[in-house]
Amino acid sequence: NDIEAIKKATEGNPNVVAVFFETIQGEGGVNPMRIDYLQQLRKLCDERDWLMMIDEVQCGMGRTGKWFAHQWAGILPDVMPLAKGLGSGVPIGAVVAGPKAAHIFAPGNHGTTFGGNPLAMRAGVETIRIMEEEGLLQNAADVGAHLKAALERELGSLPGVKEIRGQGLMLGIELTKPCGALVGQAAEAGLLLSVTADTVIRMVPSLTLTKAEADEIVALLTPLVKALLAE
Template sequence: VHTSNLYGIAHQQELGEKLVELSGMEKVFFANSGAEANEAAIKLARLHGHKQGIDNPVILVMEESFHGRTLATLTATGNRKVQAGFEPLVQGFARVPYGDLDALKTAADNLKGIVAVLVEPVQGEGGINIPPDGYLPGIRELCDRHNWLMMLDEIQTGMGRTGKPFAFQHHELTPDVMTLAKALGNGVPIGACLANGKAADLFAPGNHGSTFGGNPLACAAGLAVVEQLTANRLWEQAASKGEALASGLAQKLDGVEGFVEIRSLGLMLGLQLDRPCAELVGLALEKGLLINVTADSVVRLLPPLIISDEQIGQLTDELSCLITGFLESAS
């Protein structure tokens, strides 16, 4: 279960090599959770700044984002409810609207000490917010121009969910830093912070560490996940199943008063309603459906990548009936 990091851990090395191969990144630091992976990314950004002589480095983060519940990651999170009661928050973050390249350019012109941009390729907790096509490439260009780190939080979007192994692969770019967790261990706690290019050699021995990060058990689970994901190219199944699910739900809910739209990328779906709908979670559970509601009025669906056609049909029929009944009763 546990081996001291003073010794070589074969599963850790093998998993690191597979993640590097799958992502095109260079190095991996293993942690125990997504929040820890994002903490490592934040430390990399600050170290990058200090190496340039920036005494007060600033990381640009997004409104409606979610990056974790440690003090630094909840400060980076763009949700006041997550932060309330835990002040004073951590310094060194500046917030801009998600999906707005012009806002990032304005920040570049007016804020001193920017060293990185931390962004989700698709905002999960924020309500399945999918940015315009040129948004991530635009961030890459800005980071290259200003010597910032482009840091992608792929804790929800990674490991095949959006129809590619990693969401950034929908575009012709590679981030400097990427964080993973959740699906990487398929239920076993593990996090990973991957680095590339100028970010890959920032950490020196002693700069960062984790007692249990990269332990044999977690890395064995991670290896099994990566092997199944790649052997079966499950990201392709996520793309086709997600399209079928989104299409079926859109057809069933078309014309229903109070239903606004479906936003989806692979098996990451958000059904936008025109009113708060948190009670749908309990109503769905009674029907045997596991859903979530984020941003007050968005039904979020993150089905398993191995969801069957039969299950898609069941989810489409029962969820659309549930939403229709809820909206009609609330009208």
């Protein structure tokens, strides 16, 4: 989130050709980029003729309430890899390229054994159709806001809770102590979650999540976090 830092790191280096980043870091601890920083970075890429390559594998496909997380900043990438949610559980990956980069790969430049296979392609098409028909982008935005507000209400003021952040149904709760033990404890209570960066509870529930289910998540998680912080 520091445009001056990237300018300084690349100053005088003619070998920089692209920047590659996640709009919201997933494994790094659910760290969102600020909208103004994304806009500044788009401008810098244009000025220096760099490709802007945005990894939307985890934060894309409706997870934040828009098809792709970078859309909140009103920018367009030059290259965008996709996967995970694109296939609803069926292994799939895709790379989308704009005019500045699409010509780089020509027929015959790159091959893949299972690329374009009918099962994966059909899964991708059906995923997009269902998401559109069932309004899952809006659901992710609405239920995500509800879940975040409930987490902030129950956990936000606790000593030991550093920050609750994220957007839509991609949320992180950063604690002041390691919390890996919560993964097993939550599973025993009937809640699946993950921990990243040692101290961040990562929550990426289904885009079909309801507000009632979000409330159930908070009810299950709150006593576990309180118990951990009391140790």
